[in-house]
Amino acid sequence: MEPEIIHIPELALMLGRSESAIRSARQAGAAWLPPSFMQGSRVCWRVSTVRQFLQECESGLHAPRRPGRKRQTPPTLTTG
Template sequence: MEQEVIHIPELAKMLGRSESSIRSARQVGASWLPPFFKQGSRICWRVSTVRKFLQEYEQGLHVQAKSGRKRHAPPTLASVR
């Protein structure tokens, strides 16, 4: 039977990351980390939420907008003449 709630070691295995990278990402609020909740002092993830997050991330729904102004292509010689 599969667990419904997982903790940092299990999430690290699912994402192919180290436990320390998961802990660091949680502290800085990294966008690649699925939303979590706490049970007492433990950080937890629901497996179904992680899977849904990964599917959305794969589809590009969690891409942050780039900061700064939009860039335009430089003019070409043909358009300058």
């Protein structure tokens, strides 16, 4: 029977990342990490939430923003 709630080691296996990468990303607030909750002093994830998050990422809902400066509208040419 699969557990309903997982912790950092299990999430690391699901995402193919190291445990330290998960911990660092959580502290940095990385967008590629599914939403978590606290159970006492432990960080937890629901397996169903992680799977849904991965499906949303696959469809492009959690795509990271591209860095760069904002575009300015070009000036219009006036002939007179």
